[in-house]
Amino acid sequence: MKKLVAVLLIMMMVFSLTACASEPEADALPTIGVTIYKYDDNFMSFVRRAIETAAVDKATLDMSDSQNSQATQNDQVDTMISKGAKALAINLVDPQAAETIISKAQAADLPVVFFNKEPEASVLASYDRAWYVGTASAEAGIIQGELVSEQWKANPDWDRNGDGVMSYVLMKGEPGHPDAEARTKFVIETIVANGIEVEELELQTGMWDTTKGKELMDAWISKHGDAIEMVIANNDGMALGAVQSLNAAGYFAADKFMPVVGVDAIPDVLEEIKAGRMIGTVLNDAKNQGSASFDLAYNVAMGKDPLEGTSWTFDDNKSVRVPYVGVTIDNIEFAEEAYK
Ligand code: BGC
Numbered sequence: 001m002k003k004l005v006a007v008l009l010i011m012m013m014v015f016s017l018t019a020c021a022s023e024p025e026a027d028a029l030p031t032i033g034v035t036i037y038k039y040d041d042n043f044m045s046f047v048r049r050a051i052e053t054a055a056v057d058k059a060t061l062d063m064s065d066s067q068n069s070q071a072t073q074n075d076q077v078d079t080m081i082s083k084g085a086k087a088l089a090i091n092l093v094d095p096q097a098a099e100t101i102i103s104k105a106q107a108a109d110l111p112v113v114f115f116n117k118e119p120e121a122s123v124l125a126s127y128d129r130a131w132y133v134g135t136a137s138a139e140a141g142i143i144q145g146e147l148v149s150e151q152w153k154a155n156p157d158w159d160r161n162g163d164g165v166m167s168y169v170l171m172k173g174e175p176g177h178p179d180a181e182a183r184t185k186f187v188i189e190t191i192v193a194n195g196i197e198v199e200e201l202e203l204q205t206g207m208w209d210t211t212k213g214k215e216l217m218d219a220w221i222s223k224h225g226d227a228i229e230m231v232i233a234n235n236d237g238m239a240l241g242a243v244q245s246l247n248a249a250g251y252f253a254a255d256k257f258m259p260v261v262g263v264d265a266i267p268d269v270l271e272e273i274k275a276g277r278m279i280g281t282v283l284n285d286a287k288n289q290g291s292a293s294f295d296l297a298y299n300v301a302m303g304k305d306p307l308e309g310t311s312w313t314f315d316d317n318k319s320v321r322v323p324y325v326g327v328t329i330d331n332i333e334f335a336e337e338a339y340k
Contacts, residue, residue: 029058029060030060030086031060031083032059032085032088032294032298033062033064033076033080033081033083033087034061034064034089035063035064035066035076035077035088035090035091036048037091037116038068038093039067042208042264043236043237043286046290047091047116047289050286050290051063051089051294053290054298055294055298058298059297062085069093070093070094070097072093073092073093073097074100074104081104081110086110088101088105088111088112088113089294090114092117094117094176096176098114098120099119099123101114102127105127105129106127111129111131111297111306112127112129112131113130113132113293113300114130114132115293116133117134118134118137118179121317124317124318124319129300131300131314131318131319133289133292133293133320133322134319135179136321137179137182137183138182138186139324140179140182141185142186142187143325144183144232144261145187145189145194146194147261148187148279149191149194152191152196158257160227160229165197166197166198166229167227168230168232169203169216169220169224169230169231170184170188170202170233171217172234173206173207173208173235173238174207179234180205184203184234188200201220202224206233208234209238210240213233213237213239213240214242214244214245215241216242217241218245221245228258231260231261233261233262235262236268236269239260239261239278240262240268240269240272243260243272246277252275252277259279260272260278260279261278261280262281263284264282264283265283265338267339269281270332270336270339273329274329280328280329281335282326282327283327285324285338288322295309295310295312296310307320
């Protein structure tokens with residue numbers, strides 16, 4: 001009998017030891033399901049990196065590239081839920097699809113943090129376990145408008161034909177994206193509010209994309225040539241395309257110049273500002289937006305208050321708004337630090 005008990009005890013010990021050994025440490029970390037609307041968006045690649053950095057030793061990320069397809073993203077969210085994600089962090093493809101994602105999260109009783117593409121306020125309010133991390137979209141337009149106004153006034157020779165009117169072309173981001181709509185509206189309103197007369201030569205979407213930005217600028221240069229006096233882009237990706245096109249057309253050499261301005265302050269653009277090929281940009285703080293998105297998703301995955309241990313606050317719409325900052329050659333080091 002004694003022998004039998006001893007054997008049983010040994011068997012139990014071996015069993016519990018192997019059970020422990022087969023349990024990898026990562027299992028102890030909560031899984032957070034993350035989607036990025038498309039990996040080849042320049043700005044989003046920095047947000048993505050910030051999320052990955054913030055997650056180290058805290059959570060396992062189940063991250064997917066939605067390849068600019070909402071249908072793909074919906075399937076990815078279903079898979080994340082069935083694989084046991086404890087929270088979702090969603091960069092929507094289509095800002096109008098928040099309702100679909102919320103209904104999936106709600107059915108699985110999961111919290112969801114949207115980031116970068118802002119859902120409509122009423123949709124966010126419809127689920128008490130949904131939040132948003134991003135910016136106040138209009139702010140980028142206002143800051144960009146101030147930056148343009150100030151430099152236009154300081155450089156009278158930019159008014160090439162001397163008619164007292166700023167003839168501009170504007171590259172818009174994705175239509176329907178709250179950032180694209182607000183930046184487009186507020187940059188021009190701000191310039192006009194500063195007493196500058198404007199003429200819109202072109203306004204088209206370049207879908208946030210460098211190649212499309214270059215194509216637009218190529219077409220506009222051949223149509224309007226030197227009649228263009230200012231190039232305003234909703235983001236740096238498209239501004240970089242404009243600079244490539246202008247470069248190829250002989251601008252930025254001898255005394256041929258064209259003022260170009262963007263939004264984001266990505267490292268490639270900071271180089272263009274230093275080289276004198278862009279007059280400025282607006283810092284869209286990828287690092288803080290990425291880490292705040294993760295921190296909120298992590299907190300709610302752990303059943304805590306979304307803002308616990310952070311220095312962020314919510315506005316009336318359960319949204320964290322990371323501030324924008326204007327960037328010119330005068331404060332470029334500050335922007336370089338922000339992207340490190
Ligand atoms: C950024 C763009 C980016 C877009 C993606 C915006 O806030 O300024 O560069 O393409 O978000 O949704």
